[in-house]
Structure formats: structure tokens, C-alpha cells
Amino acid sequence: MNEDALVVTPQQEHALTEWSGAADRGLRARTERGKIIGRVLEEGVHYGTIPGTQKPTLYKPGAEAVCDSLNLYPDYESVGNLEDFEKGVFFYRYRCRLKQRGSDAVVSTGIGSCNSMEERYRWRKAERTCPTCSKPAIIKGKAEYGGGFVCFKKKGGCGAKFKDADPAILEQPAGRVPNDDPYTLINTIDKMAQKRALVAAALNLGFSQQFTQDAEDLGAQAGTHDQPPPPPAEEHPPAARPPKSDGEAHHEKDETIISAAQIKRLWAKAYSATETKEQAQEVVGAAIGGYGYEKTSEIRTVHYDPICKAIEP
Numbered sequence: 001m002n003e004d005a006l007v008v009t010p011q012q013e014h015a016l017t018e019w020s021g022a023a024d025r026g027l028r029a030r031t032e033r034g035k036i037i038g039r040v041l042e043e044g045v046h047y048g049t050i051p052g053t054q055k056p057t058l059y060k061p062g063a064e065a066v067c068d069s070l071n072l073y074p075d076y077e078s079v080g081n082l083e084d085f086e087k088g089v090f091f092y093r094y095r096c097r098l099k100q101r102g103s104d105a106v107v108s109t110g111i112g113s114c115n116s117m118e119e120r121y122r123w124r125k126a127e128r129t130c131p132t133c134s135k136p137a138i139i140k141g142k143a144e145y146g147g148g149f150v151c152f153k154k155k156g157g158c159g160a161k162f163k164d165a166d167p168a169i170l171e172q173p174a175g176r177v178p179n180d181d182p183y184t185l186i187n188t189i190d191k192m193a194q195k196r197a198l199v200a201a202a203l204n205l206g207f208s209q210q211f212t213q214d215a216e217d218l219g220a221q222a223g224t225h226d227q228p229p230p231p232p233a234e235e236h237p238p239a240a241r242p243p244k245s246d247g248e249a250h251h252e253k254d255e256t257i258i259s260a261a262q263i264k265r266l267w268a269k270a271y272s273a274t275e276t277k278e279q280a281q282e283v284v285g286a287a288i289g290g291y292g293y294e295k296t297s298e299i300r301t302v303h304y305d306p307i308c309k310a311i312e313p
Contacts, residue, residue, distance in 0.1 A: 033206055036069045044264040047211060048272070050312070058211035059272050060195045063202035070205070072098040072107055074198050079111065088182045091115040092190045096197035098205070108204045112196025114189045116182045120273070121189060123176040125286070131168045133158040138169060139292070155289050191275050256301040263296045266304075269311045287311050 041047060046062030049055075058066075067073065075097045082091040093113035097106045116122065127136035130151040137157030141150045149169045151157035162169050179185075196213075203211060258266075270280040287310040288296060291303045299307060 029206060033210070036066060037207075037210060040065050040069050044261075044268045048265060048268045050269075051308075053212055055210070055212040057213070057272070058199055058203060058207065059268070060199060061271070062211075063199045066202045066205065066207065067098060067198075070098075070107070071101050073101055074201065075099050076194055076197065082115075083186075085183070089116055090182065090186055090189055092193040094194050094197040096194070096201040098201045108201045110197050110200025110202070110204050112193050112198070112200050114193040114196065116185065116189055121182060121185050122179055124179040124181075126173040126175060126177045128169055128172040128174050130157055130160055131162075132160040138162075138172075152292060154292050154294060188275055188279075195275070257297070258299045258301055258304050262304060263299075266296060266299075266308060266311065269308060273311060283311055 041062055043056070045059075046065050047056045047058050050057050077095045077097070078093070079095050080091075080093045082089065084090070091113065092115070093111065096110050096112065098108040098110075099106055128138035128149075129136050130138055133151060135151065135155070135157045137152045137155035138149050139152045139155070141148045141161070146161070148164050149162040149166065151160040151162075153159050199213065203213065267280065267284065270284045271277075274280045274283055284296065287307045288294075288299060291299070291307065293299055293303075
């Protein structure tokens with residue numbers, strides 16, 4: 001036997017056989033992924049583009065749709081949790097294994113975590129209540145209508161008015177304040193960790209070229225959850241305006257109602273930031289209520305971006 005001859009073991013021969021036709025398989029897999037994206041996934045429901053990102057973000061419903069298309073199901077394993085009830089600190093990490101239905105073969109894995117010190121859980125929104133009716137409906141009045149503060153009727157208030165320097169209003173905390181009750185969020189934080197693990201596993205199936213990770217994960221990587229968020233934008237009630245003169249033409253955009261596509265995108269953000277339909281409705285209701293709206297179909301263009309920012313995690 002020639003000592004220089006290449007000796008191939010049975011294991012190496014099997015590996016070489018697996019490489020045979022790899023390019024063709026890769027091309028077929030890429031084609032099928034393209035079909036799933038084009039035929040199964042719907043923009044605004046399963047994925048969407050978050051401002052500031054270059055790729056669309058894959059939402060939880062999108063990850064679930066990918067799994068259904070490939071006949072996979074998620075299997076979660078807890079890998080390092082922390083629960084400190086004295087300090088109110090909670091951390092959950094999961095490994096998600098996507099398994100083939102029938103054979104239980106593991107096709108993809110992903111790890112996701114969530115903790116109570118993230119911005120959306122560390123802080124809560126404090127709303128000023130009306131000294132007269134005790135409803136959280138106090139908003140800043142417009143200067144042209146006398147300024148001060150108003151207990152806004154469209155938010156369930158009584159219509160009472162208060163001066164700018166009224167201590168009964170100013171001494172109340174407003175905006176985002178430290179969350180003194182993180183215990184009610186334990187299940188939400190736990191579910192969010194599982195959601196992130198699921199999305200990571202779905203992206204690891206080869207979809208990371210088309211999609212990026214969840215928006216709140218981008219914020220966590222940048223460390224934004226360690227800094228107090230900026231105060232919310234000043235809230236104003238919508239008011240009837242006199243007809244525009246020619247010199248007011250540049251304000252026309254302010255009066256334009258947002259499009260159906262923008263409404264769809266707004267709800268997609270809400271569903272991405274929450275776990276249930278009820279939570280999404282609550283988040284949207286609070287965001288649009290601060291601008292005097294009862295329905296998303298009433299939102300004017302001038303308020304659309306700040307409302308979206310209020311909804312984003």
C-alpha cells in the first residue's frame with residue numbers, strides 16, 4: 001500500500017457523502033424560505049420595519065408561522081433564572097428547540113432572556129389625577145385656549161380647569177417613574193423571554209438574512225434600558241380650528257388623518273411590544289388617549305410619530 005495514499009475512515013466517508021449535493025440543497029432551501037416569506041408571511045402582521053433598523057423585524061406571529069410552515073414545534077428549557085422578591089428583580093432565560101413533528105428531531109435552537117430592569121418593566125407611566133373627580137385625565141391646555149391644565153372629558157374626566165401654577169396638579173408625579181410593583185409583571189417577563197428564544201430559533205433556520213431580531217433586543221444591546229427614558233411629549237387635546245387662510249397652507253399636513261397602512265403599522269408595534277390582544281389594546285388606548293383620541297382612525301399625522309414612540313418598547 002502506498003504510504004502517501006489518503007486513508008478515508010467510515011466516518012469521514014459519511015461526512016463527504018453529506019457534502020455531496022450541498023449546493024443544490026442550499027439553493028432549494030433558499031427558494032423555500034423565499035416562498036414562505038412571499039406566500040405565508042404578511043407585512044404588518046408577521047413582520048415589520050422598525051424606524052432605525054435596516055431589516056424588517058420578525059414578530060412572534062411570524063416565528064410561529066415559519067414553524068407551522070416547516071412542521072416544527074417549540075420546546076422550551078429554562079437555562080438560568082433569577083427571582084429576588086425582596087429586591088423586586090426577576091430574570092428569565094430560555095433555550096428554545098424547534099423540533100420536527102413526528103420525529104422530534106431538533107432542527108434549530110435559540111436562546112432568549114428578559115429581566116425586570118429593562119426599560120419597559122423598570123418604569124411605569126404616572127398620570128396626574130383630577131382633584132375634583134379623581135380621574136387620571138389631566139392634560140396640558142393649549143396657550144391659545146387659556147393654558148393651564150384640563151381634566152379632559154374625552155379621557156373620562158369632568159372638564160374642570162386648573163391654573164398653570166396650581167400645586168394640586170404640579171405636585172403630582174407625572175411621566176415615567178420607577179415601577180414600584182414589578183411583581184405583577186413576572187408572568188409577562190417570563191413569556192417575553194420565551195418569545196425572544198422562539199424568534200431567535202426561527203431566525204437561525206436561515207431567515208436572519210431577511211429579518212433582524214426583535215426591536216427591544218436592539219435597545220437592550222445598546223444599553224438604553226439602563227438609562228431613564230426621556231419624558232413623554234407634551235399632551236394636547238384636539239380642538240376645532242377655524243378655516244385655514246392661504247398663509248396657513250403649510251399646516252395642512254397637521255390636519256391630515258393617518259392612512260390605513262399607518263394604522264396597521266401602529267397595531268403591529270403594539271402587538272410586538274405586548275403578549276396579548278388586551279395588553280396591546282391597553283397600550284394603544286393609553287398612547288392615543290394622551291392626544292385626545294378615542295380611535296386610531298382619528299389620529300392626525302402630526303401626532304403619529306410621537307404616538308408610535310410611546311408604544312414602542
